Amino acid sequence: MKDSAVRSLLGHARPHRAALAAGAALSALGGVAGLAQPLVAKSFVEALAVDEPVFRQVLLLGLLIVGGALAGAFGGYAVERAAESVVLGARRRLISRLPRLRVADLDRRPPGDLISRVTADTTLLREAATNNLVDTLIGSVTLLGMLVLMAWLDMVLFLAVLGVVLAIGVCMALVMPRIARASKEAQEALGELGSGLERLFGAIRTVKASGAEQRESAALDGSAQGAWRAGIRAARWGAVAGTSSGLVVQLAFLTVLGLGGARVANGSMSVASLIGFLLYLFYLVGPVAQLASGISGLQVGTAAVRRIHEVLELAPEEGEEPAEKPDGTAGSADGRGAGIVFRDVVFRYREDGPPVLDGAGFEISPGGLTAVVGPSGTGKSTLFALLERFYDIDGGSITVDGRDLRDWNPVELRRTIGYVEQDAPVLAGTLRDNLMLAAPGASPADLDRVLEQVRLAELVDGLPQGLDTEVGHRGAALSGGQRQRIAIARALLRRPRLLLLDEATSQLDALNENELREVVAEIARTTTVLVIAHRLSTVTGARRILVLEDGRVRAAGTHAELLREGGLYARLAATQMLGTAQPEHAGTGQDPAPATGS
Numbered sequence: 380m381k382d383s384a385v386r387s388l389l390g391h392a393r394p395h396r397a398a399l400a401a402g403a404a405l406s407a408l409g410g411v412a413g414l415a416q417p418l419v420a421k422s423f424v425e426a427l428a429v430d431e432p433v434f435r436q437v438l439l440l441g442l443l444i445v446g447g448a449l450a451g452a453f454g455g456y457a458v459e460r461a462a463e464s465v466v467l468g469a470r471r472r473l474i475s476r477l478p479r480l481r482v483a484d485l486d487r488r489p490p491g492d493l494i495s496r497v498t499a500d501t502t503l504l505r506e507a508a509t510n511n512l513v514d515t516l517i518g519s520v521t522l523l524g525m526l527v528l529m530a531w532l533d534m535v536l537f538l539a540v541l542g543v544v545l546a547i548g549v550c551m552a553l554v555m556p557r558i559a560r561a562s563k564e565a566q567e568a569l570g571e572l573g574s575g576l577e578r579l580f581g582a583i584r585t586v587k588a589s590g591a592e593q594r595e596s597a598a599l600d601g602s603a604q605g606a607w608r609a610g611i612r613a614a615r616w617g618a619v620a621g622t623s624s625g626l627v628v629q630l631a632f633l634t635v636l637g638l639g640g641a642r643v644a645n646g647s648m649s650v651a652s653l654i655g656f657l658l659y660l661f662y663l664v665g666p667v668a669q670l671a672s673g674i675s676g677l678q679v680g681t682a683a684v685r686r687i688h689e690v691l692e693l694a695p696e697e698g699e700e701p702a703e704k705p706d707g708t709a710g711s712a713d714g715r716g717a718g719i720v721f722r723d724v725v726f727r728y729r730e731d732g733p734p735v736l737d738g739a740g741f742e743i744s745p746g747g748l749t750a751v752v753g754p755s756g757t758g759k760s761t762l763f764a765l766l767e768r769f770y771d772i773d774g775g776s777i778t779v780d781g782r783d784l785r786d787w788n789p790v791e792l793r794r795t796i797g798y799v800e801q802d803a804p805v806l807a808g809t810l811r812d813n814l815m816l817a818a819p820g821a822s823p824a825d826l827d828r829v830l831e832q833v834r835l836a837e838l839v840d841g842l843p844q845g846l847d848t849e850v851g852h853r854g855a856a857l858s859g860g861q862r863q864r865i866a867i868a869r870a871l872l873r874r875p876r877l878l879l880l881d882e883a884t885s886q887l888d889a890l891n892e893n894e895l896r897e898v899v900a901e902i903a904r905t906t907t908v909l910v911i912a913h914r915l916s917t918v919t920g921a922r923r924i925l926v927l928e929d930g931r932v933r934a935a936g937t938h939a940e941l942l943r944e945g946g947l948y949a950r951l952a953a954t955q956m957l958g959t960a961q962p963e964h965a966g967t968g969q970d971p972a973p974a975t976g977s
Contacts, residue, residue, distance in 0.1 A: 389512075391684065409446075412444070416440060459510075465505055474497065481696055491570065491576055492574050495566070507679060563686075566682060736761060747908070766879065801881040803883070805854030810842070810846050813869060860887045864887070867880075921937070
């Protein structure tokens with residue numbers, strides 16, 4: 380076992396050292412009672428040999444048996460209680476850390492694998508940091524105590540037993556690293572299985588519609604078999620360790636019986652001493668098995684603790700969460716939007732990958748509606764991800780309200796932004812939970828306001844429990860358009876100074892989309908609204924349109940200006956049959972009828 384893994388394992392046990400010490404002490408007391416029993420048995424045999432009363436020895440032996448059992452039971456409970464506390468502590472640390480990790484770090488790890496670390500790996504840690512640790516300690520102490528008493532009874536037979544212990548030690552040294560490797564492989568295979576299940580359930584309708592159930596099951600079956608093979612390897616080496624130690628003890632028993640019998644026959648050892656020695660040898664099986672189990676469990680536990688600490692060692696986003704406003708919103712007291720400036724921004728999702736943005740630059744003044752258009756894959760959604768500081772740029776600079784983005788506390792920055800993602804995710808829970816996710820202190824009047832704005836009031840009135848109706852896993856009980864409107868309402872409830880809409884109306888019908896355009900037009904009077912759109916007809920009334928191509932802003936202007944310039948925007952407009960029609964409010968600097976298109 381690596382020292383760092385052992386230190387980490389001990390670190391999880393340290394907060395509960397008092398309970399573990401109490402449990403270990405009680406278990407040790409039970410072990411001491413067991414150590415004393417052969418001595419009492421020896422005294423019992425000696426008393427019988429000289430025809431003395433044996434009531435005292437029988438009573439003492441009974442007390443040792445009962446007392447040892449009670450001490451062991453209470454000690455086991457104390458250790459188990461500490462074990463549950465160790466699991467709780469590890470899970471709370473992981474649960475606290477995971478939501479605060481950088482998006483880039485989370486992108487590199489499948490969700491199923493992270494779930495496995497919180498559930499399966501912490502369960503393995505539970506045994507290693509408590510039971511296995513105590514078993515190793517008590518087994519070592521008991522074994523040492525037995526060896527000392529054996530040496531006191533007869534040095535010749537002790538040397539024979541010492542050879543047995545050394546043989547066991549060599550066996551453990553050879554086998555335990557293999558158990559550790561197999562256990563780590565099994566845990567990684569379980570993580571892959573969890574990732575596969577998460578992938579399946581995240582797209583179960585697509586899988587069924589594609590007739591791919593059997594193929595997906597086959598892929599999951601492969602992961603399950605991988606975990607099975609690794610578990611079998613660990614079990615095989617564990618069986619080798621257990622069988623070897625048991626076999627060696629049995630051989631030692633036969634050796635001691637033969638050698639001891641010869642020493643009794645020649646008068647160099649008494650029958651009582653031989654019986655006491657044989658009893659110690661018989662009891663030796665327990666500590667050896669306890670020690671083997673403890674060390675084997677520690678090997679499994681250190682593999683688990685390494686996986687847990689791979690997550691705990693990831694750096695969370697910097698900055699402390701600022702004090703929240705009483706209503707949980709971010710609305711600006713001066714009623715103005717946020718200004719944004721991109722200067723020569725370069726960004727790659729991977730260090731060895733091509734740049735998604737390559738010298739992108741533009742400026743957006745506070746308030747009004749600005750649209751971002753361009754072919755798919757040109758980095759439009761990446762602009763929003765960078766504004767939210769899900770990722771940090773590789774070059775150039777981004778400022779919001781004159782402050783470099785890297786100088787903003789991420790939590791404070793996001794509190795000023797309302798963000799509606801392209802797929803408009805809805806979380807399992809009630810409709811109220813989803814709406815108030817970003818503004819937990821919002822008042823009932825605020826909820827009513829945004830529900831009216833996004834045309835959800837009628838839907839809520841028709842639900843059996845109203846806002847407290849469950850929406851199902853990922854909003855399965857809702858239509859695509861309803862999910863989008865909920866996501867928009869959630870963003871508006873926060874009263875943001877900057878509203879980011881990524882294809883936010885792609886699943887709305889024409890009537891609802893037109894009504895929502897009016898809502899966004901009103902919001903754009905006091906809020907900076909930035910929209911990503913593929914349907915240009917939805918943003919022809921924007922104050923400014925940015926044309927993004929190959930990671931750069933190639934053109935900027937109103938719909939009419941961009942049509943006159945020709946180029947990419949004119950070609951996109953022609954493919955969507957917009958022709959040269961002029962928007963009613965183009966170039967006015969206002970946004971009376973902007974769209975949030977998608």
